[in-house]
Amino acid sequence: MKFKPANNIQDLQYFGEFGGVNPSISDSSTYTFLEAKTMFDTFEGNTDGCYLYSRHTSPSNLYLGEALAAMEGTESANVAGSGMGAITPTLLQLCGAGDHIVSSRTIYGGTYAFLKNFTPRMNIQTTFVDITKLDVVEAAITENTKVIYCESVSNPLLEVADIRGLAAIAKRHNLKLVVDNTFSPLSISPAQLGADVVIHSLTKFINGSSDTMGGVVCGTSEFVTSLKSVIDGASMLLGASMDSLRSSSILKNMRTLHIRMKQHSKNATYLANKFENDGLKTVYPGLASHPSHEIFKSMMNEEYGFGGMLTIDVGSLDKANALMELMQERNLGYLAVSLGFYKTLFSAPGTSTSSEIPEDEQAEMGLTDGLIRFSIGLDDDIERTYEMMKACMVELDILQPELA
Numbered sequence: 213m214k215f216k217p218a219n220n221i222q223d224l225q226y227f228g229e230f231g232g233v234n235p236s237i238s239d240s241s242t243y244t245f246l247e248a249k250t251m252f253d254t255f256e257g258n259t260d261g262c263y264l265y266s267r268h269t270s271p272s273n274l275y276l277g278e279a280l281a282a283m284e285g286t287e288s289a290n291v292a293g294s295g296m297g298a299i300t301p302t303l304l305q306l307c308g309a310g311d312h313i314v315s316s317r318t319i320y321g322g323t324y325a326f327l328k329n330f331t332p333r334m335n336i337q338t339t340f341v342d343i344t345k346l347d348v349v350e351a352a353i354t355e356n357t358k359v360i361y362c363e364s365v366s367n368p369l370l371e372v373a374d375i376r377g378l379a380a381i382a383k384r385h386n387l388k389l390v391v392d393n394t395f396s397p398l399s400i401s402p403a404q405l406g407a408d409v410v411i412h413s414l415t416k417f418i419n420g421s422s423d424t425m426g427g428v429v430c431g432t433s434e435f436v437t438s439l440k441s442v443i444d445g446a447s448m449l450l451g452a453s454m455d456s457l458r459s460s461s462i463l464k465n466m467r468t469l470h471i472r473m474k475q476h477s478k479n480a481t482y483l484a485n486k487f488e489n490d491g492l493k494t495v496y497p498g499l500a501s502h503p504s505h506e507i508f509k510s511m512m513n514e515e516y517g518f519g520g521m522l523t524i525d526v527g528s529l530d531k532a533n534a535l536m537e538l539m540q541e542r543n544l545g546y547l548a549v550s551l552g553f554y555k556t557l558f559s560a561p562g563t564s565t566s567s568e569i570p571e572d573e574q575a576e577m578g579l580t581d582g583l584i585r586f587s588i589g590l591d592d593d594i595e596r597t598y599e600m601m602k603a604c605m606v607e608l609d610i611l612q613p614e615l616a
């Protein structure tokens with residue numbers, strides 16, 4: 213049967229404490245026990261439905277986790293205070309001193325910095341590879357490898373991982389495949405394609421309001437429980453927990469995610485086609501010219517489209533900066549990092565979100581100075597937006613005016 217992630221979210225039914233249509237918010241950091249023995253059992257992880265302390269979990273966080281697990285089709289999920297608060301404990305739970313990770317080389321700059329600069333302190337080594345080349349991924353595996361790590365659609369180059377292919381490799385070598393699905397919620401369901409763990413930064417499309425941070429780890433109940441263990445759980449012990457007020461607001465925003473993703477995808481598809489026709493170097497997984505267009509198509513839940521992220525290359529950093537400033541001045545969006553907002557957001561990744569990556573490595577992976585990353589907004593009139601963007605590009609000599 214076809215996997216329908218938005219139905220899974222829609223089908224959740226909650227009643228609040230007083231019969232409210234939203235679950236009640238658990239506005240407490242700590243919880244009482246009528247019997248001391250129950251407190252002991254809860255510490256040991258032996259009681260269902262009892263809450264101990266909100267760094268461990270809270271009813272509100274469980275509701276949001278349940279919705280995210282339903283969306284990804286995993287047994288369970290644990291929410292965190294940010295995307296990095298989900299990524300770092302996951303990797304530290306799966307790897308210890310002496311272990312090795314094979315990671316895509318095009319990933320979010322913060323994750324790259326964690327793997328490149330931070331985990332070596334704990335003697336966890338990472339080999340960065342071109343994730344689109346399955347033979348290269350497999351060749352990088354050593355006897356110490358524990359994890360293959362990638363993003364479904366990578367930040368910022370929009371490379372697409374062949375999740376089925378990677379899952380087969382992971383299975384053959386008894387490794388865990390961890391996929392960050394932040395760029396493609398609903399469109400791609402990595403766990404349905406064989407991923408063991410699916411991560412999101414909720415800060416982006418899932419919350420969609422650019423008003424909070426958040427993260428989630430979706431996986432088996434066994435893995436999620438291990439993350440929360442009071443004895444040795446990386447999420448519990450590192451403490452990047454989400455606040456209940458925030459998880460309740462993210463849950464409410466999630467209910468419109470399917471509508472938003474369709475509109476982000478529709479608008480990004482329109483602009484990508486126009487920009488490409490205008491002769492701009494445009495990268496968007498929905499374009500036939502994208503090297504992994506067919507792979508994306510083979511993995512996607514069609515109705516949500518190819519996502520809201522696209523890049524163009526305008527040739528130089530000076531031109532990129534001038535264009536972004538002019539587009540902001542004309543109220544076409546904001547010159548800001550992050551993604552998934554109702555307005556378009558744009559940034560030059562080489563000098564912002566990927567600046568953790570040294571310049572020579574940026575060049576090697578094709579991250580050029582003139583690259584602008586767009587998170588396309590929910591504009592109702594995308595033709596108007598296009599005409600205004602094009603006018604900015606003509607004004608700055610990035611595009612030539614059309615001859616009358």
Ligand SMILES: Cc1ncc(COP(=O)(O)O)c(C=O)c1O
Pocket residue numbers: 294295296297320322363367392394395412413414415425426427550565
């Ligand atoms: C793909 C991806 N994963 C993870 C993160 C980190 O998420 P957060 O900023 O919520 O910690 C980001 C942030 O930009 C991202 O783009």
